Amino acid sequence: MPGNEAWLIGEHRSTGERKYYLSNLPADTSLRLLASAIKARWVCEQAHQQLKEELGLDHFEGRSWTGLHWHALMSMMAYAFLLSRRLTAVGRKKKSHRPTITAQSASNTTGHS
Incomplete structure (x- = not known):
């Protein structure tokens, strides 16, 4: 401490x-x-709860520390993968809500007519 x-x-x-x-x-x-x-x-705490509820972290029934560590590692890797997919999906939604610039308005903003 x-x-x-x-x-x-x-x-x-x-x-x-x-x-x-x-x-x-x-x-x-x-x-x-x-x-x-x-x-x-x-x-x-939220990550731990999701690991238990969604990815089965609490379903390990093995008898060795190696098995427990392997199970925990696989659960965390799956969680990291799913989290990256969720964040990518959120990023795509934010990009799709941006106003699109047409060719005509883009040429006007550059100062060329």
């Missing part, structure tokens, strides 16, 4: 919900850095 101290951080949301986090970051850590570290955890 970076230090001997641990900090209990409380978050009071506008919905009235309260969340608590434990941190071992140094006492002089900025509030912005602390908040970003706490929120980064959510991304990891």
